[in-house]
Amino acid sequence: MLSLEKSLRIALVCLHTSPGTDPGAGDAGGMNVVVRHQAEGLAALGHEVSILTRRSAVDQPASMQLAPGVTLHFLDAGPAAALPKGEHEQWIDEFSARLAAFEPFDIVHSHHWFSGMAALPVARQWGIPHVQSFHSIAADDSTPLSAGERAESPGRMVGEAKLARESDSLVAISAAEAATITGRLGGHVDRTAVVLPGVDSAAFSPARPTGRADAGSLGYVLVAARLQPLKGLDLAIAAVAAIPAGIRPTLVIAGAASADHNGYVDELRELADRVGLTEQLRLVGARPRDNLAGLFRGARLVLVPSHSETYGLVALEGAASGVPVIAAASGGLREAVVDGVTGLVLESREPQVWADAIAGILTDAQRAERLSVAARAHALRLDWNRSAASLLTVYRRVLTTDTRRRKSSLGETGRRQHRRAVA
Template sequence: MGYVPRLRSLWGPAGRKDGAEWSLVSPVSVAVVCLHTDPFAPPGSGDVGGMNVVVRHTSQALAARGHRIEVITRRSDPDSPEVCVVDGVRVRRVSAGPPHPVPKGEHEGFIAPFRERLEDLEPVDVVHSHHWFSGMAALPVAHAWGVPHVQSFHSIAAPPLTALAEGERPESPGRLAGEAHLARRSDAVVAVSDAEATTAITRLGAPASRMWVVHPGVDPRVFHPLAEPLPAGGRPRVLLAARLEPLKGVDLAIRALARLPQPRPILQVAGGATHGTEYVDSLQALAAQLGVVEDVALLGPQSREELARLMREASIVLVPSHSETYGLVALEAAASGVPVVAGAVGGLREAVRDGVTGLLLPDREPRTWAEALARVLDSEDLRARMSQASRAHARERGWDTTAGGMLAAYCALLQESRTA
């Protein structure tokens, strides 16, 4: 099939380069590598989160265009099929380590056996790795096959002495060196935001000439506004959707809630613990200490459909994370016509239009967040204006657009390799 994307995706020090035109005569075959997490597992628990959503939907959108996409992940469930096809995407689960979930940081030990499984597969046109574990396994295989290797990080490790409250610590000993190696040796790096691209260039040494920015998308068939208003008289709902771990700032949301006057809104928290119960226990203890136990609902992991229902029934979606590479939840809220209150960090500055689709807050003071919540909750007119602007913002970000941006990067690399 022929496809000619006309996109503004290539990111460099002088800004975006317009008018790049790439052509391809036949479909592209892509190995999408995700070592530590299965993109076709339910989001919201363990290490399943936004990256899984991006990989799954982008892969499905590329497959719908007629391209041959195979997602390769570690087998972490003995009951899951080794090979299956889901919405046109071939999913292959290979044996590397035990056939059950293990903490994310332990996956560094699975890089070598996972690489051996990749070496047994048939070569493809492009290898695209997601997260540094995947890249360290797949980069040598792609080079051995003589095909381009594309790296996406989805998060980049903070420097070793960075406090947890300021960002994400390296999750395993080799992460900082591994990310820098991949940023410099991969044929392209695809970031989900300008913020992540800047970090990859300045912290990891990625060449700006090989950096692409492809924003995530949203499915308007799943995330959309309410067809009819909720019955009057109920308490407003503030939704926070995230894995339960310190980085996501659920404690800040509870502290802000406690500063609001009675009757308070209900804070609904959708998501499961990354591992263990220590952080969840601390959140419950904090709610009890602040006297808001009856106002906080820890709902656990949710399906995409149930999350979408919770989102469109909410008055506000809250994103109090210490850092976000993009902030997919904010885009899903926009498609649902719900204002977002978020921190002015990372890619959230791109996912939220401050004062238009939501509010971006400059600090982590509970008083600041409580005042922002009250401002939106107390003004029906403000919520209506933000709702309308949010829907228009989200309409520009479909998964087919994301797939087109990804395909532009693939086509550019293939054209370059064929003319070298």
């Protein structure tokens, strides 16, 4: 049987985006944060973790250490340059070949469908389990945008369904995502596990009493996201513009446009001009994590107006910072924000509804303080060590469950490789 004490060699595959990149830049977002922090947590538990991503710049080394026990590898697949997200599909096979050149790991965990399509055949070749996380799941173009992301490349919807059927375990970041995996993609309930994310509550922490604007100051509200239509930034701009001028805060948007949305910043500026928010809109670009934490800390509110989120890590980071969050009632945001306790979850996407909700908190200091205190307490219950330990439980379960089946189906070469994960 599998030894529960055995140190594992774990591969985390992130083909299209590097967990070493600051969130908000290019295609780096919540997935990058989750992978990096879970990797560090797994390493702290005594395991050897390799993160494998595509080389996107010529000056990237073959590998680098992100943290003790965590190595980031850059694999050559396609040009050594940043690419629009949808173009990564054509480099799946080349990335897969580069991955296959590594010594077999004990378990492979793929993040996003590009990674899964590259890693699943390699895991089968090695005779080891394949675990899949999606982080976002495509919706057909005929459905409303709020139902999910668009399939930015041709094979995505078919690929996601294949991975849901054939992977040994499916890890969702929220109950909402788990329901989409089983309902839309056909993933088996018994192979689907929810592993909640965590938050660094030391880095994302409340301001000192003098560090944040008081109730009498206009201050600013914050959106932190990649600049793309899915994130609903147009709603944030229209909503803040609809707040009466005497109490209207500045809107700060932290994040950068990905390669396939280069014109979106101009669209946001044009919208701000039309609705009269030009002087109170600050587009500050992608920020390093410590700088971003400072922006959270100083905000009066955090807004998450996304059309679709599997969880909404930004909402949890806002909560850890002691800042009330107003979020769209979309996917996992219903779980990340406790409606009426740590913030508000709004069913409507009407700007005036959002404007009234924002103004209602900004003008009620006692309510804002109650939400702030509850938000911080909620975040403190979720940390990355707990998240990593939950993920390790999934790995151990799939390794133990699949041992007998795999041993009977592998050839002698596969058996020798498989013994590395068996005591």
